[in-house]
Amino acid sequence: MSPQRGPRRQPFAKCRGARQSAPDPCRAGHQGLVEPLGFPRSSLRRKDEAIAAITEAGGFGAFALLHDTFHHHLSDEAVLYPHRTGLVHISGVIDPDLPLAKIEDEHRQLLDGRDILGNIDQIRALLADGYDGPFSFEPFSPLTHAIPNIEAALRASMGYVQRALARDAS
Known part of the structure; x- marks a missing residue:
């Protein structure tokens, strides 16, 4: 579930009525994910x-x-809530x-070493505080979409994250 994003902010409380018509994901054997x-x-900016x-x-x-590391940075929210988290999206901004x-x-x-969002710090803090779920990349940039060998680029980005976390652990 993703909140609305429009030209002006609508309080999320006004959007909550939609939950009454939404099916319970547990009945289908799933868990719904809510992404601020x-x-x-x-309409839903922060995890609180x-x-x-x-x-x-x-x-x-x-x-x-x-x-989402990108949205977490934009929200200027400090609290991570690792025990309430079911998935982490990773993407970097390099400018x-x-x-x-x-x-x-x-x-x-x-993600690479030019990231300005503090992804490695967020990932490290989530893991240190008990998050043990999956991570996935979510790059929307047309520059990323145009990479001719996306598999190599993904491997390089995953390698960067693994090396950065290993370096911090030693």
Whole structure:
């Protein structure tokens, strides 16, 4: 489940009525993931708002947070909630001159040492605090989509993350 993202922010409380018509994912053997979008104009910007909505909708048996490193950085939220998280999306932004207010989905690339979002710090903190779920890349940048050998680029990005985390562990 992703919140609305529009020209102006609509409080998430006004969107909560949709949960009444949504099926319970547990009945189908699934867990719903709720992804706060860190954009100021998002109807659900922060994980604390998502936790309140999940609790109101029936709790964490049916739903979990989707922690997105990009949106976490944009929301300027400090708390990670690793025990409430079911999936982590990873993407990096590499332009150090890009103001926070101008960062958009099309700036999201594969992760490397030029990242300005603090991905490695977020991943390290999630793992240290008990997160043991999956990670996945979510780069939307047309530059990433145009890479001729995407498999090699993905392997390089995964290698970077593994090396950075191993270096920190030693």
